[in-house]
Amino acid sequence: MNSVFGLIEQLRKSPHKMQQNYEEAMALYSLVLSRKPQNILEIGVRNGGSAILMAHALDHLQEEHVVVNRTIDAVDANGEIPESKWSHLARNRINLIRKNSPEGVPVKQYDLIHIDGNHNTKHVLADLNAAMRCCDVDSRIILHDANFPGVIEALEAFEISHAQAHVHYKWTVRTDREDNWGGQALITFKRRT
């Protein structure tokens, strides 16, 4: 696989059926390239589309000798990453934890957290709170389906109760979906002055 566009095209097809569109996938891939995270957490894996995308970004960083052996903990009781032609490195980077959030979220610090699990308000808030326990001021949280009403409601409640967090999102229109799901929110943290 020599282009990220080709990779995204592959991941959007069966068996992975990644939910991210091109722009969202590029944003996620670019975030990994720019942040060079030591470790990544994903909540909501399904068939591994977004996890594999992030694993390939880690491969890319390793090929350029920027990082070594960085990993992804991927939490989903129903997650199943199909065996296929994904590179040895990408597959070995993903530690699939077959449990649900918040119980299955390891107690450790992550540099980057991708949330794409249950989209009901109460579950998104539980995922966000579990993610917050794993963050420091330099961590980043990226949330998929930020257009979905349950996710919007959770983000609004989260913003009110976490003054140290800066939530970047906006209602976007996805022309590839009639239901207009999709959209991303990025959460960064304010430094104390």
Ligand SMILES: C[S@@+](CC[C@H](N)C(=O)[O-])C[C@H]1O[C@@H](n2cnc3c(N)ncnc32)[C@H](O)[C@@H]1O
């Ligand atoms: C939209 S899919 C994830 C898609 C994947 N991120 C991708 O881009 O290909 C949502 C997944 O969240 C999982 N899920 C639902 N509730 C969850 C929870 N509490 N913790 C972890 N995963 C959950 C479901 O099993 C499903 O596989």
